[in-house]
Each structure stands twice: as structure tokens, then as C-alpha cells.
Amino acid sequence: MCRQQFTAIADHLDLPEDERDRLLYPKRAITVSCPIHRDDGSVAVFQGYRVQHHLSLGPTKGGTRFSTSVDIGEVAALAVWMSWKCALAGLPYGGAKGGVTVDPSSLSRRELEALSRRYMQEMIPFVGSHTDVMAPDMGTNEQVMAWFMDTYSMHQGRTVTEIVTGKPVATGGTEGRREATGLGVVHLVGSAMERLGIRAARATAIVQGFGNVGGVAAEELHARGVRVLGVSDHTAAYFDPKGLDVPDLLRHVAAHGMLAGYSNELRIDREELLLQPCDVLVPAAMERVITERNAARLRCRILAEGANGPTTPEADRILAERGDDLFVIPDILCNSGGVIVSYFEWVQDLQQFFWGRDEVIGRLYGHLDRVFHQVTNRAARERVSTRVAAMAIGVSKVRDAKKTRGLFP
Numbered sequence: 129m130c131r132q133q134f135t136a137i138a139d140h141l142d143l144p145e146d147e148r149d150r151l152l153y154p155k156r157a158i159t160v161s162c163p164i165h166r167d168d169g170s171v172a173v174f175q176g177y178r179v180q181h182h183l184s185l186g187p188t189k190g191g192t193r194f195s196t197s198v199d200i201g202e203v204a205a206l207a208v209w210m211s212w213k214c215a216l217a218g219l220p221y222g223g224a225k226g227g228v229t230v231d232p233s234s235l236s237r238r239e240l241e242a243l244s245r246r247y248m249q250e251m252i253p254f255v256g257s258h259t260d261v262m263a264p265d266m267g268t269n270e271q272v273m274a275w276f277m278d279t280y281s282m283h284q285g286r287t288v289t290e291i292v293t294g295k296p297v298a299t300g301g302t303e304g305r306r307e308a309t310g311l312g313v314v315h316l317v318g319s320a321m322e323r324l325g326i327r328a329a330r331a332t333a334i335v336q337g338f339g340n341v342g343g344v345a346a347e348e349l350h351a352r353g354v355r356v357l358g359v360s361d362h363t364a365a366y367f368d369p370k371g372l373d374v375p376d377l378l379r380h381v382a383a384h385g386m387l388a389g390y391s392n393e394l395r396i397d398r399e400e401l402l403l404q405p406c407d408v409l410v411p412a413a414m415e416r417v418i419t420e421r422n423a424a425r426l427r428c429r430i431l432a433e434g435a436n437g438p439t440t441p442e443a444d445r446i447l448a449e450r451g452d453d454l455f456v457i458p459d460i461l462c463n464s465g466g467v468i469v470s471y472f473e474w475v476q477d478l479q480q481f482f483w484g485r486d487e488v489i490g491r492l493y494g495h496l497d498r499v500f501h502q503v504t505n506r507a508a509r510e511r512v513s514t515r516v517a518a519m520a521i522g523v524s525k526v527r528d529a530k531k532t533r534g535l536f537p
């Protein structure tokens with residue numbers, strides 16, 4: 129998917145063949161084995177990865193995923209997407225992504241801590257606050273970031289808060305990072321609704337994924353008066369045409385760790401949920417959920433891609449044919465609130481000068497507004513989709529940096 133998307137953008141930008149490999153191939157791809165003691169005394173070994181896509185604009189930046197789907201290919205694609213995302217947002221970073229092939233829910237808290245620490249320990253030779261800065265992604269959270277930071281700091285013999293972002297505020301994190309991605313998604317949905325003349329009080333939404341991104345997005349949509357008709361996680365999907373009680377669902381997940389068990393009456397098939405009529409559909413779980421099988425049948429007006437890579441290139445072609453009927457907020461724009469506030473956290477850590485929540489969120493929304501206008505203006509000017517416009521901006525910025533810096537003869 130990542131390569132296909134890149135080729136399409138390279139063709140659109142008319143990039144010479146000899147520049148394409150330099151732009152696409154990752155600078156570094158690291159594979160590590162992470163042995164830990166299980167609670168029963170046995171030893172288990174998990175595979176960990178980190179791909180640093182390019183270092184032409186500054187350190188690499190990107191999340192760490194703990195999931196059974198993680199392999200070097202998934203991590204590499206996510207690292208490349210991080211590069212276009214950071215460049216589009218105008219951040220001084222290249223893209224990176226990492227992960228461990230593990231189901232984190234199968235580990236006890238002690239085992240999760242051991243694995244998190246071991247993964248960071250193995251990565252110490254390859255990361256640094258001006259080399260590669262990690263953050264949370266699927267299956268990791270603020271606590272995991274605190275363990276990463278602590279492990280790195282123990283090795284340095286001093287506290288190095290700026291080595292990861294997405295940490296708890298108590299350990300040098302910033303106000304607003306935990307909710308930044310979801311808030312950013314909903315802020316951009318607001319901009320798209322304004323363009324389409326949709327009023328929040330009359331709007332409806334469906335959210336796939338109820339974790340950091342999806343849970344916060346659903347909560348914020350509800351808070352802004354949008355009726356959230358459907359939500360899902362890995363364990364269950366619920367749909368109510370009258371609107372779900374999002375705060376109650378969040379309480380249920382806080383108590384039980386999953387959506388399953390909330391209601392038998394409201395249950396719906398997870399695939400069917402995506403096809404229900406609504407104004408805003410937010411895929412906020414994983415890759416490749418909008419495919420050629422369901423793209424033509426989506427009944428939303430706005431597709432807000434909270435997840436990375438939720439739409440396959442085949443589905444993208446089908447969506448593009450629908451023209452003005454469907455407004456797509458592409459992933460590298462839609463979920464960029466997370467890395468933008470990570471950048472704010474890194475800057476605050478480097479300066480040891482911390483901002484209040486209003487300042488963080490105000491700057492985030494201002495930043496997103498500027499990028500949203502750049503993308504929609506370019507899409508209108510070049511008569512291309514918002515995805516092509518967003519990627520063209522991101523890829524061009526990386527290309528310009530590489531060209532200007534030159535190549536050692």
C-alpha cells in the first residue's frame with residue numbers, strides 16, 4: 129500500500145526515477161530479540177523492530193506498536209507514512225515507527241514492564257533525543273513511555289525526558305498529548321463539516337476503535353453535540369440510531385477493559401457497522417479496513433482517517449470516483465494531532481519550560497487549521513483528491529530537503 133501510494137505521488141509530481149529510491153528506502157531498519165522472564169519462571173523471546181525512514185530534516189519520530197500484526201514490513205510502511213505526515217505538518221523530523229510482535233493483553237503488568245524495558249534496552253544504541261524519539265501507538269500507552277524513559281535514563285545516569293513523548297505529565301510529559309490525536313481528528317471533522325454545511329447538532333458519527341484515538345474522538349464528538357450512532361473495538365460493535373451514551377461506554381471500558389458485555393440489544397456485526405448511514409465515519413483502529421469490498425457502500429459524507437492506512441489504494445480509487453459526494457480527511461493529516469503535540473512535548477522537555485493545557489490545544493488547533501487549508505487549497509488547485517494533495521506536500525518537502533543537502537559524491 130505504502131509503495132503504491134508513493135508511486136502514484138511520484139508520478140503526480142513527475143519525480144525522476146533516480147530520486148524515487150532515495151526518497152522511499154528506509155535509512156535504518158533494526159530487528160532485535162527481547163527475552164523476558166514470564167511470571168511462571170519460563171523465558172519467552174519477542175521480536176522487536178524499529179525503522180528510521182530518513183534523517184534529512186532532523187531526528188526521526190514515531191510511535192511504538194505492541195500488536196500481533198507487527199512485522200518489519202508493517203513497521204517500515206508506518207515509518208514512511210510518518211515521514212510524509214511530519215513533513216506535511218512542517219515538523220523538523222523524519223519518520224520512524226517501531227513495535228513488538230505481541231498481544232499486550234496476554235501479558236501481566238510485570239511482564240509488560242519487563243518487555244517494555246527490554247525493548248528500550250535493546251534500542252539504546254540506535255535512539256537518542258536528537259536521533260530518534262519514540263511515542264505511543266496501538267497497544268502502548270503513557271505508562272509504557274514512562275518505562276522507556278526510565279530505562280534510557282538509567283543507562284545515561286541522568287533523567288532524559290526528551291527521549292520519548294507521550295509520557296505521563298508527572299514524568300515530563302505535556303498536557304494534552306494523551307488526547308491530542310482524537311481531539312485533532314474531531315477538530316478537522318469540524319472544519320470539514322463547516323465546508324459541507326453540516327451542523328454538529330444535526331450530525332451523526334460512527335467510530336471504529338475505542339482506544340486512545342477512537343475513544344477520545346467519540347468522547348469529543350459527543351461533547352460537541354454530534355450523535356455517535358456506533359462504536360466498536362476488537363471485542364464488540366454497538367449501533368443505536370438514536371445515539372449511544374458515550375460517557376457510559378467509556379465508563380464500561382474503564383471498568384472492564386473492553387466494549388464486550390455492554391449491551392446485547394445494541395450489538396451489530398463489526399463489518400456492518402461501517403456501512404450504516406452517518407455523516408462522519410472515523411476508522412480509528414488499524415490498516416486496510418476500507419477496501420474494494422466496502423468502499424462503494426460507505427454511507428458517510430466525511431471519512432476521517434484516525435488510523436494509519438485504513439484505506440487501501442483500490443478503495444481510494446473507488447472513493448475518488450465519488451467526487452464531492454464524500455470528503456476524505458486523509459490519515460497523514462487527520463491523525464497528525466498526536467505527533468504535533470509530541471513535537472510540543474519534545475520542545476518543552478528540551479527547554480524544561482512547560483505550557484498549560486489551553487496553550488497546547490490552542491497551538492494544536494492553529495497548526496491543524498493551517499495544514500487543512502494548505503491541503504484543501506492544493507486539492508482544489510490541482511483537481512486532485514485530498515490524499516494526493518496531502519502526500520504531494522509531504523513528499524515534496526522531504527525531496528526538497530534531500531536535494532538541497534545534496535549527496536556525497
Ligand SMILES: NC(=O)C1=CN([C@@H]2O[C@H](COP(=O)(O)OP(=O)(O)OC[C@H]3O[C@@H](n4cnc5c(N)ncnc54)[C@H](OP(=O)(O)O)[C@@H]3O)[C@@H](O)[C@H]2O)C=CC1
Pocket residue numbers: 191264265266267268309336337338339340341342360361362363386398412413414415434435436463464466467
Ligand atoms: N496513539 C496515537 O497518538 C496515534 C495513533 N494513530 C493510529 O491510530 C490507530 C489506533 O491507535 P490507538 O488508538 O493509539 O491504539 P489503541 O491500542 O489505544 O486502540 C486501538 C483500538 O482499536 C481496536 N481494534 C483493534 N482491532 C479492531 C477491529 N478488528 N475492529 C474494531 N476495533 C479494533 C482496539 O480494540 P481492543 O482494545 O479490543 O483490541 C482498540 O479499541 C492506529 O492505526 C495508530 O497507528 C495515529 C496517530 C497517533
Ligand SMILES: O=C(O)CCC(=O)C(=O)O
Pocket residue numbers: 189190191192210213261262263264265293294436463464466467468470
Ligand atoms: O507522537 C508521535 O511521535 C508519533 C505518533 C504516531 O505514531 C503516529 O502519528 O502514527
